[in-house]
Amino acid sequence: MTRGRAVAKLRMPASGAMAVFLAAAVVGEAKAALSDSLCSPSGSAEVRSFPSSESLRQATALTETRLARRGAADPFPELATALDPPVTNAGRPSPAVLAEYCAAAGELMRISPQGSQLQAQAYLLSAFQIASGAGLQATASVAAYRLGLVSLSSPTVAGARGRRGVRGGTSAAVREASVAPGAGPCEVLARPAVLGATNLSLSVASLGCAADQAMAAGDARTAALATLRLARLRLAVAENAGEAGDAYRALAHRDAVEGLSIARGVPDPALRAEILGRLASTALDARAAPTPELAAAAVAIRAANAGAAAHSYAAALEARLALAAGDAAAARRLLEDALVHESQRDLPTRLPEWRLLLAEADPQNREAHVMAAYEALEAVRPLLPRFDPLTEETAFSLHMRDVFQSAVDVQLAGAEGGTQQLRVRDAQHIVEAYRQAELQSVFGSECIPVRDPLRPETLAAGEVLLYPILLPDRLELLYVTGGNGGATFRRLPPNRSVDRQAVARLVETAVLSLSYDEDEAWRPAVRQLYDLLIKPVEAELAPGAVLAVVPDGPLRSLPFAVLLDDQNRFLIQKTRVSVAPSLAYTEPGSGDTTRQQLLAASLEMEVRLPAGSFEKLEGTGAEARVAAVADGERIARSWVIENFRKADLVQALTREQVDVLHLATHASFNGRSDRAFIVANGEMILLSELRQILAQNRTRGDELDLLVLSACETAVGDDEASMGLAGAAVQAGARSAIASLWPVNDAGTAELMKSFYQLYRDGRSKSAALREAQLRMIESGGMNANPNIWAAFTLLGAWR
Template identity: 70%
Template sequence: MARTVSATGLGRRLAPAAASVVLLWAGAAQAALTDTLCIPSGGAALAAYPSDEALRQATAAAEARLAQRGADDPYAEIAPVLELSGSVGARPSARAVSEYCAAAGELMRVSVQGSQYQAQTYLLGAFQAASAAGLNRPASLAAYRLGLVSLSGSTASGTRGGARRGVRGAAAAVDEVRQQTAAVTSGPCDLLRNTALLINANLGVSTASLACAAEQARLSGDERTAALADLRLARLRLAVAESDAAGAADFRRQAGEAASSGLASAHRLADPALRAEVLGRLAQAALDARGLAAAPEVAHAADAIRMAQPDGPAAQAVAAALEARVAFLAGDVARARGLMDAALLAESQRDLPARLPEWRLLLAEMDPDHREAHVLAAYDALEAVRPLLPRFDPLTEETAFSLYMRRIFQSAVDVQLAGAVGAREAIRVRDAQQIVEAYRQAELQSVFGSECIPAREPLTPEALKAGEVLLYPILLPDRLELLYVAGGAGGEARFRRLPPNRAIDRQALSRLVERAVLSLSYGEDETWRPASRQLYDLLIRPIEGELAEGSLLVVVPDGALRSLPFAMLLDGQDRYLVQRSRIAVAPALAYSQAGGAGQDERLQLLAASLELEVRVPAGYFEKLEGTANEAKVAAVADGQRIERARLIENFRKADLVQALTREQVNVLHLATHASFNGRSDRAFIVANGEVILLSELRQILSANRTRGDELDLLVLSACETAVGDDEASMGLAGAAVQAGARSAIASLWPVNDAGTAELMKTFYSLYRDGRSKSEALREAQLALIDGGGENAAPGIWAAFTLLGAWR
């Protein structure tokens, strides 16, 4: 995993971070300037500083370009603007510093070359400088941007062979938010003013930053920032309430308070279109949080929305939908349905009726006798608009998937499976599986962008051989569903549905996965064992009869299951699942194929390693130990380099380009830091003095390949995925697809050098001898188990997972 200095540890590790992490705008001199000005609590003094005027001009130019940014990365244009030299002896004013650092932090937040850690650090520094000087408007801007950084993904990191760091799952994050709330009595900004209180929780940083931004914005009269901060805060707290039953009432109350405050600010927005849009979203959040108690302020908002845009179909549709929800909550179902019909009619007149699916779903709640028809109409409407939706909402930067899609997909799967009885069962299960597959594809494309991972021809049930079983776990809000298909039936193969398990729901199962993975990967206790047995009983025991010794299980995971190493699940006899079956993970059938029968005789391998510390704009990466030996394991046998294998130590991007251009490589082994957490478009591997984005790696791999001639296997042995973060946990699955590989083997958490080298040595020996990828990995894992000692622990061998093609 990429070993950056984790931003989630600001409180405990900020001082060493300030000393050791530098941003390489254009060399050490600029890094010293930026770090000194923007590191929270100051930094070492400089001999000379830029003048206030120089900082203001650079800030204005940077902000103007940031405001105009589109799909292109603005780094190359903005970074030089922020490169300033010292000309005066006095430190610049607090206003000039805070505004400059807010621009620098925003660049790091939005750029694919940026760093989550640097963005958080600079924005926190900007806030503290502004707050100390009583500058409310710059403080609110910095705090709002800081909240968006923390919402955009995990910055937790680890290092191979070292202890894991960062957020310890969603449950821990929620607990830490409660602790932070209890620790501060005089306002949300206290957490940002007092760095020592910032503990390891992106969720805590987000809630504190957004609440602080709203408070500071109102003090300065910046109603736009206040309303948007409250909107994001309300939606964030509602999301937490859904995942935390124990604290749901408190989080909904807090969400309602944020929505109410935001509505007051939104009413004062000058721009009519913006006023109508923000009022509509905040009113929806108020209803979600407070129900009928929010009716008076929602009615006021609906009137204001109509007045803001009297001729606009979008505004009229939103106002009618809000009034429909209030009427339904009040028990006036007939009026509610009439208003929803009006909302649907007005929305359908828009060029992009993005809310049509959501409101058809609302109509399903109001008309339960025809729920199935309404839900399926909502799904059809979503499929019509989905290709046209932007990846991110331009107002709040939330993903279109979270705003418009998730509930529609889940509801459509729910009604299809609910109707899977009697003679209709086979058809309904087939339709449900197709919706689930579209759901998985939409999730991946939402995270990575459809242009980065275009769909392929999906794997079909008839392509499965005897002994190969495909499992679709579906985590629904009220139950666990399992669909599966067993191979060997040819054209008769079809998905089957097991009885739904209503004893567990999505939230409870996610907590179970979290307990298992965190206990196992941190290696601090044995609580993974009971959790592992429970997960086996829930997920595997229902299909145990299909899994003969040495069979293959392919899992298309949902939600938290993406971070679960299925190999370590324990049956009733305390046997690991890997001792029964080979295992592979498929992010979606459209991105997976079975692969060939085995590797061919023309196998060409390239192994590249890095054992240097690296400082780049994305952060600071510690020196890795043992990666060179690991790469040699892949490329060398009995002291001799294997024919058609090449080894590159401390590689650069140019080395990869040259090697991949010269030869058709089938297997690429990268023993270096790899980062998949945080924003997906900045997923990268670390080379000597630079990073290589996975999108760049795909271009490098495809530049000299003919159509259909993909990289067969990508091995990433020093990486880590986030636990408790559904989007971040897709990073590893999407990495293979995004890099253009048929399959990948990667670690879910950091593993020591000895364990990694031993497993890889056995894997490559077996793979070169003709074993399939799934066979070679399983036998390598079994060899560690049977060998005893430290490497027999599942925290070593279970970290490695096979994604994609298994043959």
């Protein structure tokens, strides 16, 4: 049996989404929720009794009104009851009433942390199919648009320990989405197996269909938004699509240009100007050559007469067109105008972007303009929403990433002569701010426990901290070694033979090959990655050393322990390895191995939840007992909870001071943290709830020293989704975490955990105990020597 996060079955849970949450404390089967009965694809045909049409209309109107003015509070508790009106044996409601109801229920599921993305997909697909079948193009377009956003917001498969997902990664998703379906996007959504498609394929079809249906219904607003989001999606995919990148950029350009004519029909002037500006920018990002449609878009933006924001966008667009035409002087004048008008806005979010453009138009003063962009970003960053209200992209990807990368670039480009040490120090500070901003943007600053940042001068002899920096044109390595009295970061010569995309492709090849254990493609990939990342600092890794890596982007999903040197020795055979999401959210640790009070919680039963159906597990109970046993005897101060509930964790952590928490269950730690969860008996525990539970434990003493998560998987090919594992550990508030990056068989997990806990209790540090446990498996030969098993486990955070 395998374990880890995999594709959950796409059958709807018997208890139903609404019923589970309304009766979470009830054991056993709850009554089927109305939304399940009416909105599961093809499910409503079997329903014989319905609420009145008026009650469904009222429920829909209340939900849509509440969602339109949603704030920080989760609307789920308020609206779940409203969406479950009593059945009155009335006749079947009209398709219009049913479709609008299911579209509202699906949107609630989509946006609520307590909602299920699987359920949202099912409800919205049902809404689309009902509306489409009845010729209700306006409702069908809204349902399709929302369906497209579901797949973009987070992974839609539930975390399921015990099964593997479909072999994937960016390359596979791109190949599937690139296959011509031989049908229009709306026809794709009518296919019975559409929910089994990759998120990318489903999003492309849904957004394309939404635009088509909205145009047919005369709804320019929804059509323009769907086209903008589709163009932005294709452009984002192009960044990591390898050979398919050019094709995706061409599609993004086509969509953006077509969207310009659609956006002209948006009634609201301010929204019309905003969408026109974003479409034009996307077209230029996809292909720099100007087209007549883009110049006309600038005129239309000005004609909208929508104030400083529109004037700013129009001037910046005209500047980009001038720059593309080779008129740098005109571009500079227009950008100065754009900056003046942008500064007049209450929240001048585009100041950093316009200053980056000015750096392009004025290369002689590039550094000054880039650093001005960085300072402007630092001023507005605390005020930016986590997700853009128009496209739901993260604020980090939309406003921050390019500025951070450019600031690091100019600092390192000027790191020569007497200024080198100062420049490298400043670049490292920017990189650290970069890592923190990304974590906070994806997971929310309110979700991340505050820590005292790790200071390089606190590193001990033999401890090496490595910052790989993946830039569009090169790989940079910064590092610092402890115990030499200096503790200053040093820069290695930049490697221009690779860039961010090349490294991302190597990581994807290695991780997919290792996790599925079907071929040897991982060997040349990890060999190249060793040469790129480790060989330049190899001399610093003396026997007994510790290498702590602060990974960038795709490197977060890489098991560094498995990297191979030119003697075919794994990195873990040379040194201990730890991963740190950022210096602000990690620390070396105290080295105190006396803190051994342990709580192990396991789940072996089948569980049905809104997030999916989770099969019965075997081996998790034994794994929990292994964690609590030494030499055949239960260790003192340990507790084991089988088939645990949330209340069991609360009670145990309230009653006792726990140092080590071991969770052996299904889990999902990918994507947005507000939907990350672990599965308990009859319920799921949101990661944010787990953090609150652990916070209560910390009030009585030190924070949790070690969190072991043997049921998770890190996404490959998506920078933000690949933060899931690091984010889970950081958000939970533990000093350290040990987690699996992909599904591992129960026997291998049990063997590694048995060795780890034995060594840890014998006084080894966390990094030393994990390393020796992995070495034992390598040296044992047989199945456990396969890196598919031992390399899956990684240490995050404190290593001492």
